[in-house]
Amino acid sequence: MSSNHSKRLWMYAQMVKSRHFEDMIKPAYFEGKTPVFNMAKGPLPGEMHLSDGQEPCAVGVCAHLRADDTVTATHRPHHIAIAKGVDLNAMAAEIFGKKDGLAGGRGGHMHLFDPAVNFSCSGIIAQGMGPAVGAAMAAKMQGSDAVAVAFLGEGAANQGAFHESLNLASVWQAPVVFVIEDNSYGISVPKTACTAVASNVERAAGYAMPGHNVRNNDPDGVYEAAGIAIDRARSGSGPSLIEIETSRLEGHFMGDPEGYRPKDEVKRLQERDPIPAYRARLVTEGFDQMELDRAEREARELVDQAFSFARGNEYPEPKEAFDHVFA
Amino acid sequence: MSSNHSKRLWMYAQMVKSRHFEDMIKPAYFEGKTPVFNMAKGPLPGEMHLSDGQEPCAVGVCAHLRADDTVTATHRPHHIAIAKGVDLNAMAAEIFGKKDGLAGGRGGHMHLFDPAVNFSCSGIIAQGMGPAVGAAMAAKMQGSDAVAVAFLGEGAANQGAFHESLNLASVWQAPVVFVIEDNSYGISVPKTACTAVASNVERAAGYAMPGHNVRNNDPDGVYEAAGIAIDRARSGSGPSLIEIETSRLEGHFMGDPEGYRPKDEVKRLQERDPIPAYRARLVTEGFDQMELDRAEREARELVDQAFSFARGNEYPEPKEAFDHVFA
Amino acid sequence: MSLPDATVEKPASERRLTIAKAMSEAIGQEMERDSTVLVMGEDIGKMGGVFGTTTGLFEKFGKDRVRDTPISETAFIGAAVGMAASGMRPVVELMFVDFFGVCMDAIYNLAAKQSYFSGGKVSCPMVLMTSVGGGYGDAGQHSQCLYATFGHLPGMKVVIPSNAHDAKGLMLSAIRDDNPVIFMFHKALQGMGWLGTVAGSINDTPEREYCVPIGKASVVREGSDITIVGLGATVHQALAAAKKLDDTGIDAEIVDLRTIAPLDRKTILASVAKTGRLLVVDDDYLSFGIGSEIIATVCEALPAPLKYPPQRMAHPDIPIPFTPVMEHFLLPDAGKIESRVIAMMGEKT
Amino acid sequence: MSLPDATVEKPASERRLTIAKAMSEAIGQEMERDSTVLVMGEDIGKMGGVFGTTTGLFEKFGKDRVRDTPISETAFIGAAVGMAASGMRPVVELMFVDFFGVCMDAIYNLAAKQSYFSGGKVSCPMVLMTSVGGGYGDAGQHSQCLYATFGHLPGMKVVIPSNAHDAKGLMLSAIRDDNPVIFMFHKALQGMGWLGTVAGSINDTPEREYCVPIGKASVVREGSDITIVGLGATVHQALAAAKKLDDTGIDAEIVDLRTIAPLDRKTILASVAKTGRLLVVDDDYLSFGIGSEIIATVCEALPAPLKYPPQRMAHPDIPIPFTPVMEHFLLPDAGKIESRVIAMMGEKT
Ligand SMILES: Cc1ncc(C[n+]2csc(CCOP(=O)(O)OP(=O)(O)O)c2C)c(N)n1
Ligand SMILES: Cc1ncc(C[n+]2csc(CCOP(=O)(O)OP(=O)(O)O)c2C)c(N)n1
Numbered sequence A, B: 001m002s003s004n005h006s007k008r009l010w011m012y013a014q015m016v017k018s019r020h021f022e023d024m025i026k027p028a029y030f031e032g033k034t035p036v037f038n039m040a041k042g043p044l045p046g047e048m049h050l051s052d053g054q055e056p057c058a059v060g061v062c063a064h065l066r067a068d069d070t071v072t073a074t075h076r077p078h079h080i081a082i083a084k085g086v087d088l089n090a091m092a093a094e095i096f097g098k099k100d101g102l103a104g105g106r107g108g109h110m111h112l113f114d115p116a117v118n119f120s121c122s123g124i125i126a127q128g129m130g131p132a133v134g135a136a137m138a139a140k141m142q143g144s145d146a147v148a149v150a151f152l153g154e155g156a157a158n159q160g161a162f163h164e165s166l167n168l169a170s171v172w173q174a175p176v177v178f179v180i181e182d183n184s185y186g187i188s189v190p191k192t193a194c195t196a197v198a199s200n201v202e203r204a205a206g207y208a209m210p211g212h213n214v215r216n217n218d219p220d221g222v223y224e225a226a227g228i229a230i231d232r233a234r235s236g237s238g239p240s241l242i243e244i245e246t247s248r249l250e251g252h253f254m255g256d257p258e259g260y261r262p263k264d265e266v267k268r269l270q271e272r273d274p275i276p277a278y279r280a281r282l283v284t285e286g287f288d289q290m291e292l293d294r295a296e297r298e299a300r301e302l303v304d305q306a307f308s309f310a311r312g313n314e315y316p317e318p319k320e321a322f323d324h325v326f327a
Numbered sequence C, D: 001m002s003l004p005d006a007t008v009e010k011p012a013s014e015r016r017l018t019i020a021k022a023m024s025e026a027i028g029q030e031m032e033r034d035s036t037v038l039v040m041g042e043d044i045g046k047m048g049g050v051f052g053t054t055t056g057l058f059e060k061f062g063k064d065r066v067r068d069t070p071i072s073e074t075a076f077i078g079a080a081v082g083m084a085a086s087g088m089r090p091v092v093e094l095m096f097v098d099f100f101g102v103c104m105d106a107i108y109n110l111a112a113k114q115s116y117f118s119g120g121k122v123s124c125p126m127v128l129m130t131s132v133g134g135g136y137g138d139a140g141q142h143s144q145c146l147y148a149t150f151g152h153l154p155g156m157k158v159v160i161p162s163n164a165h166d167a168k169g170l171m172l173s174a175i176r177d178d179n180p181v182i183f184m185f186h187k188a189l190q191g192m193g194w195l196g197t198v199a200g201s202i203n204d205t206p207e208r209e210y211c212v213p214i215g216k217a218s219v220v221r222e223g224s225d226i227t228i229v230g231l232g233a234t235v236h237q238a239l240a241a242a243k244k245l246d247d248t249g250i251d252a253e254i255v256d257l258r259t260i261a262p263l264d265r266k267t268i269l270a271s272v273a274k275t276g277r278l279l280v281v282d283d284d285y286l287s288f289g290i291g292s293e294i295i296a297t298v299c300e301a302l303p304a305p306l307k308y309p310p311q312r313m314a315h316p317d318i319p320i321p322f323t324p325v326m327e328h329f330l331l332p333d334a335g336k337i338e339s340r341v342i343a344m345m346g347e348k349t
């Protein structure tokens, strides 16, 4: 791994980019929502699910993906969208509900579609899994070696779609990889209170597919496991399941008072924030601080530009709501 | 096992009763449907799913059950209903759509409800599993040691409800047992073509519950595995999964031309018909032929009486269709 | 099961609750009264429900009777059906009605048909509470109402309170009902601070037990010129519009449906027979919706023609867009109701 | 995508097919023409579909393009959505519409909203074919129509052929459409010997490719006294009733909806404007149903009052009972239509 300099630099930069994206959202989200927090108000109404802390999952997987590989993500999609290369300006504009957003403002933060890089996401738990199997099968039938990756939370692993999709993928030997971002919580419910097994990789055997567990929210660990799984898929050997032990540094959605979390938990998790930790590792392993600084700066600049673009962009005409219901 | 004379005699008698029930249905079903088979016609319209060959699953499990234990069955319910002790007259009358049927003719063969013995069934694949978990939890909350058993086919084990119900039962330590009747087919699709694993018990580990595989369609084997699982549930130690390798001696439904089955398969299965096989074993192990004959005769008589009752019973008034939509 | 309908009495004192508080109070009172009542759903334990429907119940009744579930709607709603068949009275939460697509079978093929398939021998006393409605920018999978989706399928009762008083009384009725009751609460009325709340939904809600009967609409404003039929959030929009219309001399009568199955056709017909004009306002999709059913009901039954063709206002037949400029353009509101009514007072047919 | 609508031409020769054969022929022709078309579903491989919708396709196109699936509707319909987003045109079978409750999310939240959520950048060209209807004693979980359930939710087109000719033309249109199309075929019309078949559904079906346009109703009988609107099976009941009514001097016009989303309101309105009377007949549940929508459409739009209040006939709002004495009592049929029409010709309003 340590030899793979450019990939690691890319992963680091994408993590920084993703985190900066969320950091830009935070104040914007609260604009117009104070003094009394009201989700309906401000430039970013509705639920907002941030991915702070989960960046390693996105970058370690997407480092192996091409534009023609498909990714389906969840209600918590920003880090994955960014790592998959979704157009940053159009993504920011979409989240602000603007005219030049990915969908002209129709989709919003839980419905980001960018066909240029085959990315999409959905707000219904585990329901992106079937489409990922389908995209994988489409590639297979078209004679391409493209693969598909479905991301899901550990809470989603108890939804029926999980079972059906893993079985179907295995029976059809679909070139797909299922990636569980295990952040220990489904909103307020801890994994231990709702999942019969300690680790969801124990379920992989029930679908005759390999399961990989990645500990410590480690980008290099994700990269390695994803490499094995994606190579397997690309070479026509079938699906895999990956479970990544990650951490949710924010509330389930913005404004979540998190009364269900032990008081010091977030603090402890923040101390293990994967981004500074990865930077420290890279430095220890010989990366040039200035190179890292430059990558960070460039990543942040792109995000800043995207937010400027989004803010400056107009709202669509209301009556355009009637467009695109049908193709 | 061999010491358990009366249980085995009971199991044998119930298998005979169930088979005779199906044998009585066969000619009745084709009444009015010839010369051109039309499912809508005759005294037994609609789909008819016979359980010939699957009797060991029903009797081996129900031999351990009390009236206050709950059973949820499937679209193929007769053998299970009979073994659970559903009122035979009312069951036959229901299948004939008559006034004194279990539901006055409203339910029909896929919707048999007998609260006296806590039996019900549903025509939607795997959808009886959640209710079984609920019934088990109700008993647990009420301080009773009653248990629940959900029957399902091996095809149903690929439905999302399977996954969700097993996980929920395990998390809640529900006193429930899931019994897969593996007859190798879901309508026309062989298990091997749609299930990622060779045996569904391989999936039990994914829910941290014991899995038992019973081979050779063996009533004593079912009895033994079910005994362990039901004791476990009754004593508060949680759920189990049982998979029984059984055989479907008839078509998926009556009238099924079975073009998808190898020509000689049914013949081979019939040679291993569990009912004569069990009788032969009982005789070998010292059961009195006359005792078995008597049990057979009594079982058949009850069925004959039930069919006479059903045929003699009136149809309900059409306008009674409006009754019981609400409690 | 036959407590007095408090809507017909004068309230003893002012005790203003939000719908969320009214719901959790009702559930808590029933849990105290009847040990077979329990609550299940995602995040309804320690968190008290994402929309506050179970606030305080976990602390009071503990984890056996206030059960957090996995994200497994098929299994836990199915389990509720099994519990209901076995002597319990579960109250289950489907967090957003938009998620019905992962679990509808347990609702409409199991719960709703249990009584019928058993010839009345097995009942299904369960409440499914679920949040509906948009207007706060949560986009197309978290903002739907789907009233008609539930109203169309037989065997369940469907209630939609527009205020805390009715929410409490309908919840008590729902829990005591021996049938599956779908309890749809509108996010814009819920009284969760973070969602904003229409003030009119917070009203006097007696502490004592009382039932609001299922299947009875309520005339929340009497008037002579036009009948506006609404439910949930649109009742308040209609009330605001009526106030403005009053200034211009138009006297609108407003019917709050409260229940859509069974539908109180009598109250609607009586009102329209009196006013001669009908506007139905809802925030569900337009076609095959609330408006269709009510207009058909009226036109089938009323002998004299109306003074103006009956009208409906609803979310058009398109997915709900995220961006507020589009979302608010599509949803009904007081201003739109006002102008539609003014148009309907013109040229008679 | 713009082949001529064969309904307007005179058929070249008599080539009578069942709906089942027409469907499988249409799918086969499209699979031959377009390598991105494939079929998936339970028992659609070797078995050719429980209702014969894929007969012969497995033998012709092999297991990669004619895929038997596990009993996993959520996964395989979800997979179809993913395929449709990735350049394929899947035709998927949901064996009975009654099973929608286990997989509706993939249909209405994914397939139906893919175009909208992507601002038109990702389409969802897929066909979901599913059997509907009862009358043959299959009881309450295998006999429903659920037309309005699908019609109510935006983003999908919904077609319901009443005969083989239309079934083939609608299937071609559906496969070529870039949107999700729900293709509901009625078991009583399917032409599977074992289900019986209404003779009128077997009609001349050209071998060549032709499209019947989605969204266009068809006036299958012209008349002057009353408009009877039907779809699927009820079209044939209406036709039989009209024949009898003709003897008594009543001249009924019959509209076969063929599509309920988008609904061809123009054709309905033109017919009712002409006849002045409206009866809607369908075999789905009554409330929030086809009849409600069509009556509302007519009453909202038509300036002159009708000669008789608009009426609807449908399955009442109760689960479908098994016993034939009850089931046939509840379902519409020619005799019931005839007497209802006679009643509607009496005293005008
Ligand atoms: C079918 C369905 N049920 C419930 C929800 C509500 N919901 C949204 S996010 C969430 C928790 C998801 O937990 P997990 O899968 O672990 O993802 P995380 O939020 O931790 O990223 C829930 C229950 C939903 N969106 N869809
Ligand atoms: C959700 C759902 N999908 C499909 C069906 C149609 N169907 C009825 S029986 C059956 C096969 C079931 O196979 P299995 O579970 O193995 O039971 P068996 O018939 O072999 O007893 C299918 C697909 C259904 N009833 N419900």
Ligand SMILES: [Mg+2]
Binding pocket: A153, A154, A155, A181, A182, A183, A184, A185, A186, A187
């Ligand atoms: Mg999580």
Ligand SMILES: [Mg+2]
Binding pocket: B153, B154, B155, B181, B182, B183, B184, B185, B186, B187
């Ligand atoms: Mg089977």
